[in-house]
Amino acid sequence: xxxxxxxxxxxxxxxxxxxxxxxxxxxxxxxxxxxxxxxxxxxxxxxxxxxxxxxxxxxxxxxxxxxxxxxxxxxxxxxxxxxxxxxxxxxxxxxxxxxxxxxxxxxxxxxxxxxxxxxxxxxxxxxxxxxxxxxxxxxxxxxxxxxxxxxxxxxxxxxxxxxxxxxxxxxxxxxxxxxxxxxxxxxxxxxxxxxxxxxxxxxxxxxxxxxxxxxxxxxxxxxxxxxxxxxxxxxxxxxxxxxxxxxxxxxxxxxxxxxxxxxxxxxxxxxxxxxxxxxxxxxxxxxxxxxxxxxxxxxxxxxxxxxxxxxxxxxxxxxxxxxxxxxxxxxxxxxxxxxxxxxxxxxxxxxxxxxxxxxxxxxxxxxxxxxxxxxxxxxxxxxxxxxxxxxxxxxxxxxxxxxxxxxxxxxxxxxxxxxxxxxxxxxxxxxxxxxxxxxxxxxxxxxxxxxxxxxxxxxxxxxxxxxxxxxxxxxxxxxxxxxxxxxxxxxxxxxxxxxxxxxxxxxxxxxxxxxxxxxxxxxxxxxxxxxxxxxxxxxxxxxxxxxxxxxxxxxxxxxxxxxxxxxxxxxxxxxxxxxxxxxxxxxxxxxxxxxxxxxxxxxxxxxxxxxxxxxxxxxxxxxxxxxxxxxxxxxxxxxxxxxxxxxxxxxxxxxxxxxxxxxxxxxxxxxxxxxxxxxxxxxxxxxxxxxxxxxxxxxxxxxxxxxxxxxxxxxxxxxxxxxxxxxxxxx
Numbered sequence: 248x249x250x251x252x253x254x255x256x257x258x259x260x261x262x263x264x265x266x267x268x269x270x271x272x273x274x275x276x277x278x279x280x281x282x283x284x285x286x287x288x289x290x291x292x293x294x295x296x297x298x299x300x301x302x303x304x305x306x307x308x309x310x311x312x313x314x315x316x317x318x319x320x321x322x323x324x325x326x327x328x329x330x331x332x333x334x335x336x337x338x339x340x341x342x343x344x345x346x347x348x349x350x351x352x353x354x355x356x357x358x359x360x361x362x363x364x365x366x367x368x369x370x371x372x373x374x375x376x377x378x379x380x381x382x383x384x385x386x387x388x389x390x391x392x393x394x395x396x397x398x399x400x401x402x403x404x405x406x407x408x409x410x411x412x413x414x415x416x417x418x419x420x421x422x423x424x425x426x427x428x429x430x431x432x433x434x435x436x437x438x439x440x441x442x443x444x445x446x447x448x449x450x451x452x453x454x455x456x457x458x459x460x461x462x463x464x465x466x467x468x469x470x471x472x473x474x475x476x477x478x479x480x481x482x483x484x485x486x487x488x489x490x491x492x493x494x495x496x497x498x499x500x501x502x503x504x505x506x507x508x509x510x511x512x513x514x515x516x517x518x519x520x521x522x523x524x525x526x527x528x529x530x531x532x533x534x535x536x537x538x539x540x541x542x543x544x545x546x547x548x549x550x551x552x553x554x555x556x557x558x559x560x561x562x563x564x565x566x567x568x569x570x571x572x573x574x575x576x577x578x579x580x581x582x583x584x585x586x587x588x589x590x591x592x593x594x595x596x597x598x599x600x601x602x603x604x605x606x607x608x609x610x611x612x613x614x615x616x617x618x619x620x621x622x623x624x625x626x627x628x629x630x631x632x633x634x635x636x637x638x639x640x641x642x643x644x645x646x647x648x649x650x651x652x653x654x655x656x657x658x659x660x661x662x663x664x665x666x667x668x669x670x671x672x673x674x675x676x677x678x679x680x681x682x683x684x685x686x687x688x689x690x691x692x693x694x695x696x697x698x699x700x701x702x703x704x705x706x707x708x709x710x711x712x713x714x715x716x717x718x719x720x721x722x723x724x725x726x727x728x729x730x731x732x733x734x735x736x737x738x739x740x741x742x743x744x745x746x747x748x749x750x751x752x753x754x755x756x757x758x759x760x761x762x763x764x765x766x767x768x769x770x771x772x773x774x775x776x777x778x779x780x781x782x783x784x785x786x787x788x789x790x791x792x793x794x795x796x797x798x799x800x801x802x803x804x805x806x807x808x809x810x811x812x813x814x815x816x817x818x819x820x821x822x823x824x825x826x827x828x829x830x831x832x833x834x835x836x837x838x839x840x841x842x843x844x845x846x847x848x849x850x851x852x853x854x855x856x857x858x859x860x861x862x863x864x865x866x867x868x869x870x871x872x873x874x875x876x877x878x879x880x881x882x883x884x885x886x887x888x889x890x891x892x893x894x895x896x897x898x899x900x901x902x903x904x905x906x907x908x909x910x911x912x913x914x915x916x917x918x919x920x921x922x923x924x925x926x927x928x929x930x931x932x933x934x935x936x937x938x939x940x941x942x943x944x945x946x947x948x949x950x951x952x953x954x955x956x957x958x959x960x961x962x963x964x965x966x967x968x969x970x971x972x973x974x975x976x977x978x
Contacts, residue, residue, distance in 0.1 A: 249481065250291060250391070252474045253284050254467055271330045274303040275317055277466035278385065279330050284470060286325025291389040291477070293651055294644045295324050296558055297458070300378040300386045301466070305335055305364055313364070314338040316379050320369035334368035341379040345432060350425040352681055373681045376428035381435060383462035385469035390556045392651055393480035394459040396658035399555065399667045403455045406663070410483045411476065413442060416452040420668055422675055427454075451476050456668045457556055487661030494544040496629035497575035501582055503531050504762035505818070506573060506630060511770040512819035513589035514621065514635065516852035521597060523619040525852055526696035528722060529769025530642035530743075532650055533631035540653040541626045545660075550626060553667040555655035557676040559648050561683060565603075565673045567649065568596045568622035573629035586821060596622050607674040615678045624649045637696055639722040639743035639768055692720025693957060698768040700724045700761070702751050702808055703778030705732035707911035707945040708861065712775050713740050715949035716956070721773070724764045726751070728778075743767075751778050751804035754811075761811040770819050772854065774812040775952055776805045777861040779880075781913050786874030794875045801879035802886065809858055809890060816856035816899055855898030859952055860887050862965065864907035868975035884965065891963035900962040902955045905977070906948045907969035908934060938971025 259280050266276035278301035285291050285299065300318035307313050315335040319325070323332035340362045344350060350358075352373075359371045372378070378386045400406050404417050416438040421427040431452060442449050450472040452460040461476060463469035507529050515525035540546065550569050554560050571588050574581035597620035604617045623645050625633040632653065634646025659665035668676075676682055699716045703709040704725030713723050717740035725740065727733035730748025737746030745767050749760040764771055782789075782797045865877035866884040884903065891901035908914060923933035934942035951968045955961065965977050 250288055250393070250474055250477045252471060253287070254281070254470055256467075259467070266330055269330070272303065274301050274384070274466075275330050275333060277301075278317060278333055279328060281385070281387070281466040281470040282319070282325050282328050282333075285387060285389055285473065286328065289647065289651070290392050290654075291473075292325050293390070293647055294562075295322075296556075297325055297387075297389045298372040298374055298378070299325065299333070299388065300372075300375070301333065302338060302384050303335075315364060316341060316371075316375065318375045318378050319372045321372070322369050331368070334371055335364040336371050336375060336379075337362040337364070338379060341376060344376060344425070345380055345429065347425075352424055352679075355425050356681065373423050374428070376425060377423075377431050380428050380432035381460075381462060383469070384464050385466050386460060386462045387469050387473045388458060388460050389473060389477075390458040390558065391473075391477045391480065392555070392654045393477050393484055393658065394453065395555045395655045396484055396662070396665075397480050398453055398455050398457065398459075399655065399659050399665055400663045401666045402663070406483075407453050407455070410479055411451075411453070413438075413445065413447045414450045415476065416449060418452060418454045420454070420456040420672065422672065422679070423457075424681070431460075456672075458558075484658045484662060487658070489657060489661040491539060491542075492544045494542055494546065494572065494628050496542050496572045497578075499576045500573035500629040501576045501578075501585075502762070502766070503533070503630065504765035505582065506585070506627070507531060507633070507769040508765050508771070508815055508818035509586050509821065510570075510589060510625065510633070512821060512854055513586075513593055515819070515854050516590065517593040517597060518619070518621055519852035521619055521621065523621060524637075524696060525854060526772065527621075527635050527637065527769075528639050528642045528696065528698065530634040530636070530639065530646040531631050531766065531769075532634070532646045534650065536650060536653050536657070537631040539657060541628050541631060546626060546628065549656055549660075549665065552656070552665055553669070553673055555652045555667060557668055557672060558682070559652065560673050560677040562623060562645050562648050563652070564600070564623045565670070565677065566622075567624035567626045567632070567652075568592060569626045571628075573627055593622070596620070603670060603674070607670065607678075610671065611675075611678075618677070624652075633769075637691065638720070639698075640741065642769075643743055692718075694953070695720035697721045697772040697956075698724070698764065698770060699773040699775065699956075700726060700764055700771060700808075700812070701775045701777060702726045702749070702804075703861075704736050704746075705729050706777070708906070708909060708948050709775075709777045710736045710739075711945040711949035712777060712952050713737070713744075715946070715953050716773070716775075717741055717744070719953055722768055724760075724767070726760055726778075751776075751808055752799045754807045757804075757807040757811045758814075761815060765815055765818075770854070771812060771815045771856065773857040773859065773956055774808060775859045775861070776808045778804060779861060779863070779913070781873060782875040783872050784875065785872055786878075789875055794878075797875035797879045798882070801876065802882045805860055805883055805886060809886070812856065812858060813894070813899070816854070816897070820853040820855070820897065853898050855900070857956055858887075858890055858894075858899065858901045859955055860901075860903040861948075862887065862903040862905055864905055864967075864969055864972065864975040867905065867977065868972065887965070888963055895962055900959075902958075902961060902964045902966065904948055904951050904955070905965050905967045905969065905975065906943070906951075907972060907975060908936070909943055909945055909948060910934075911945060935970070937969055938973075941970055943968060943970045 262280035263276045282299040298319040304312050316338045317333040317335050320334045397406050416435050421430050461473035519525045550567050574585045600620035608615045623635045632649045634642045636642030656665045699721045701713045705727035713725050723740040724745040725733045725737045726749040734746030737744035747760050750756050779801050782793045862884050863880045866880040869877035887903045923930045
């Protein structure tokens, strides 16, 4: 932890000029600038946390001046906030609410919405009234890790008074909303009266177990006060003693690619048993910080303490799941024992969560409906902290917050004891409707929660396929011989998409690439085996080297990919490789990169998997001069059918696309010009030489792959995408 003062007068002036050109007044422009400074520092706020405001005025329809509070709106992140992210609310009606003795959450939200200047603006922050009740022009609120390390102490008030003196107001923990706004205003006014008598100016407010406020007459003053108060907290923490108590963990643990798919599969089975969706993504943090927590023999105790600030509970649940230490690499028996411990651990976690829910729901009158009981953070000694989410991005957010918990916990323990809010307050926050609203209730896309690998991903069909799956909500790993090109495609497929260099004709590179996918996402669901190339020449005159090269890429490479994928599918579903199965060698290769395959325990709640292949029309309708390509693709079609036959019982679907005449690396613009000219056709007529008379695009092939992926009761199918070619029809 080390916050820096990032304020720049030149950058602030530039922000005023930039936003001023858009018609934004200077106070809101400066509010936007300083809010983004706060949001850029993860030691202050994370992923939608914190809030900021400015009191200013706008001109009404009749030319009247209306005092307003521009306060952070729901759905905005301080790191990327723009002026509309601080919707304007009429200030005086908000302040008038202070005369009330109580105000329900629903009435508070309605009052705030009713006083929006723009009725279409997002809901103001749930702490808008707190901002309104304070007299200052600018108000900033963060969840500084350093501050929380002080505020989460058993004697937090005494510690904070020692660190900050009379510069801050101390507020005991109160649930956010109207009651907190009232409490803060009352305590601020009493403290301000005392401060005035002693000549001290109040600079901020510490909400014990919650966070830090700063305020000022200017954006710069409020921001710099926030930084200075956090700096004082950091200086105090620097006097602490961070003694670790190492637990017994292997010196060389099994790799993440061997452990995470097993965890993902176990989580899927537990989710299915709880009535939740079975597919989840994982994000491992094996940083020194994460390891310092998970490798400490106090981990079990720490995990029961709670979240660093109550806001985090909606992302992480109240407690992480603590698993047994990672087994040592190469210890097959220990790996099986670790795998066997997953289901009981998840069941115990779910039972504990359910018991806590029932206990708390009785306390609040039995009015709540239980959320799913699955953990969102898993602590694995010897490995790290694992975030769990419905997407790779969500899992990364959870992992970020888990690391913040670790930061706060270690800092708090270095000066005393980490003691955040208890079960009652944590439950109230987790089941608070206004807090749950932050997560959004948008319907998930059809292929959300799935991990997709596309080989040959930098080519025309591969790139289009990767983008098509991403558009349907999938998380992508793009493999290509050209690693930079693969990374470029991946960047267009999401913030957590993975681009990897991989020569699919090399089985070791394939195994390493799939191990990297497993370590990055936690597992795998769909593979589009797309890489291929055409060798020309009459078959009778073809050099043997060309024929072998064609089979290496157009047949054996697909076999390498399928074997590596199946090894991961089996790890997730803890299914043994069938005795004598052809996939044994690939499984052994993946073991070297990612650990041994799992022992069987049935297929209930299995994740299964999908293999999708790009099979050319040459497999059905060979053309002269393309014998090397056609024979290898015909062998690939036989491979597809064999996998469908043998893997259906494991819930693995295997299908293929029969595409023809697609602009790509196989059919370049130069080739199209030459072939159309040789036939006396226009390029359009040549490319549209099919029953539909229309050119078939790479995007059409991509959509066909997506369609196959969504056909849950289809396997062994060959879907034609060629605009209509009688000679290439399957039957």
